[in-house]
Amino acid sequence: MSNKSIKEVEKIILESLNELESPKGFVEIAVRKLLRAAKILNEKEIVDWCDIQLGNSEHIHELKKLLRAFREEKSNVEKIIQSLEEKGLNMDKHFPIEDLEIKINDSSGGYKGIGFIEERYNDLVRLKNGNDGTHYKNELSKHLKYVANKTYEFSTTLHSKVVLTEAPKTSFDVLKEAVDDKLLDINPELAEKLMVAFKRISSESNEEWSQALTTCRRFIEELADTLYPPSPKEINGRKLGVTQYINRLWAFMDENIASSTNKELAKAHVDILGAYLQKIHKQTNKGVHSALTRTEAVKSVFHTYLMVADILEYLELDLEKKRGLDIMTATLDELQSFLNISKNVAKEIVKYRAINNSLTIKDLKEIKGVGDKTIKTAIEVYGVL
Structure with missing residues (x-):
């Protein structure tokens, strides 16, 4: 870690x-x-x-x-x-x-x-x-x-x-730390998913290995959704719909990575990982859990880290700004967790939001249970004005 x-x-x-x-x-x-x-x-x-x-x-x-x-x-x-x-x-x-x-x-x-x-x-x-x-x-x-x-x-x-807990660093630890750090800066939720997948391959459980593979697949889908949302158009015969997340990562790299060498390397990792995860996904859908080994899970997680390192090394992106934390769409649990408030106060915020379709600083001051500390946090987390 x-x-x-x-x-x-x-x-x-x-x-x-x-x-x-x-x-x-x-x-x-x-x-x-x-x-x-x-x-x-x-x-x-x-x-x-x-x-x-x-x-x-x-x-x-x-x-x-x-x-x-x-x-x-x-x-x-x-x-x-x-x-x-x-x-x-x-x-x-x-x-x-x-x-x-x-x-x-x-x-x-x-x-x-x-x-x-x-x-x-x-x-x-x-x-x-x-x-x-x-x-x-x-x-x-x-x-x-x-x-x-x-x-x-x-x-x-x-x-x-x-x-x-301290452990000696391997070369992969250095790469993993760099990827984790940058992902935490730009999208904590994606970073958390990748860290959980890595943790799971340390388990002795076949079920945990299978979960690691599933987590990697979902991570790549969400990464593609963030970097290059689904589009009805095609590029070089490649469709860019909801399920074509590998194609969308290709399209993103074509548009954003200048160096052809770096671009081809990144694409190679995406293709290898995409094909591998699709094969595993078909196996699990058929119930072939016994065929899933820790080695396969480790390869998937390691390739995921290598792929993300390829993308992030050449890009200066603020994924969090693109994805956006929005107080107008935050769930009850998210309001509680991010604003450190009780469920009752979170409910009052949701009620006010639903009735008035607005949540400015002035609005928050009118809500029962919302104090200066909560308003300050709302500004930091959600950019409330």
Whole structure:
């Protein structure tokens, strides 16, 4: 992992810790930031834990069944636990006894998302009520403290791992670091995808190798969409439609790389990688997962880095400006994450945006819960005027 990548992950983790330590911080935001860092580092156990706490996990339904079985002392508890473990969850990490004891009653919010639980608790505090008929303030508080403590524990563990882990650099490490650094400068989302693909080829799992190949393919498609959007025209008999992302990268290089030698080298990498990924894609569509080896995954990731290095070395582009972060189209989750605000405030922004079709500095000042700090961040992130 490059120095800039390490700093980026460290920054996210520290933001999570700061959110937990701040009297005005939100547990949900801290969990979301931990999730983002864990995804970059490919820490699957922590990713699954975060998804469960946020109410996003595919396992929530079965975990609720487990709670009911515990509550009613049914004999199928072991069977449910076994089913969850077969699907990749670990009782010690994802649903330990202390976790089940916290969530077992509806009064604590159970397996509802931590954002919902935080909202319920804050509502009861504001209204000076002990309960709302279903949820009890004390039980919700215990739940929030438990999730906050576990988030803090996971965040400090990842922080130590990122900061203290050092490895000798190979020649590829030097190239990878240069590519990661530049991509982080111009398009963090694309950089994150490529870093995740590289992390996956270090796994011992065949499924992770397959995911690395899929991630590379999606990365190249998004890179083509950013550099040379689909067009109805043809160049030298090559169509430039949505699915012809390799052709579009060719067209982009024809127009932007002056040196014919550099251009041919870059095109060679694009062609090799494109043909290789298409072959793998056909295999996976046919269910031939056993044929996918780590060597194939490594070759795909390495060729992707070489291809990006060829393109970026000769270009001075600001992909982020071309793609643009737009506060008018940002999702609820993006507003929460980028502006460091609660879900309630993000909802108010979306409501105002929908009604008025406008979000200037003046508009933001009218929205309940938006302060000077949020406005400053909106200007930095979205260029709000």
